[in-house]
Amino acid sequence: MKTYQDMNHEELVSLHTQLLEQYNCMKALNLNLNMARGKPDFEQTELSLPILDVINSHYDFGDKIAYCNYGILDGIDEAKDFFAKMLDTNPQNMIIYGNSSLTIMFDQISRGYTHGYLGNTPWCKLPKVKFLCPVPGYDRHFAITEHFGIEMINIPLYEDGPDMDMIEEYVNHDESVKGIWCVPQYSNPTGTTYSDEVVKRFAQLKPAASDFRIFWDNAYIVHHLYDEHPQVLNILSECEKAGHPDLVFEFCSTSKVTLPGAGVAALATSLANKEDILKHMSVQCIGYDKINQLRHVEYFQKIESLDEHMKKQAALLRPKFETVLDIFEKELSGLNIGKWTKPRGGYFITFEAMDNCAKDIIQKCKEAGTLLTNAGATYPYGKDPRDATIRIAPSYPTLNELKKATKLFVLCVKLVSIEKLLVNKKMI
């Protein structure tokens, strides 16, 4: 099979004509599909609806009647136990919140900005504050740091984690670098899982700033697509071993375990950080939704049921990932017009198009009725320097819709790539 680069002008033009015909046929179908956001589909959320029956007006609260009232700021003990098992840490290091881990992350940045961590100068009083951002990454992380006017620095993300040489250089020498966003397991959007060596190097950082923190967003810690799966080394215990217990804020939630918007979110950190956070939280809140915390614990009972539950989620999600990957393999391999990740878990596949093609591919898909995440969204300030990265979210459409959307996507990749090649070779 010839790569597109090996084709001559006539071959490219004739292929373009054929593909354009197919594209126009698909356009005529008036599709209305969405592969833009990583939302579970209805069947996935349906798996968790029985959780709503666990606590009702007949529930015997017994000695837990305090859960019906204000208070218990750091969460109920049962939930601390449950989330500590999920994160493989100690219950005393946990704070259990409301429904969203993103809100906790926002609050943590906000506290650094207005009050400072553990007595450090609030960032708003400093001339410059910087954050490191492994890319491609999660757009909502970048939106938070941008919201606070924090300068974001791109760090390349490789197959085993971010570029640690670059991170060490910045963190260990630049006092204005105050944090880094990390999604260590099945990263959004590449599906990358950090290797043990990467986690150890994180723990051994010697930050120039005493208030530098690793924002370790373990959003996909239990979201394996396959029984055989990688497990990220425990960052909290690695940091403790390395003598830097306060270096990390670790976040997680059950948004994509049970019900997005009605799940439970949690943070794990050192006891010193926890005390500092609770001081601020006590001004902000009297206590989170302990009934929902209890509902989750009662529903799962033990951590093993969570594994069973996630296997059911995987059984729904896996065919969707495999559908996209099979179509990519069949339609695109050997053409040299794109690369894609093959995640073992999480919610996303990353497609890397030829340079300067992502925006046009996404626009072409949109014109034919299929929405993808905006080009550039996976980079700070919405700027993908190569305009090449496209985030694919296979979870929400039905399998049938997904097949159509992926076939359309592949057509758009081919069309745009040919158009760029013709322009680059000045063949038009």
Ligand code: PLP
């Ligand atoms: N973190 C990552 C990496 C995500 O991909 C998402 C959602 O897509 C979130 C956090 C949102 O988490 P939550 O629903 O707990 O706010």
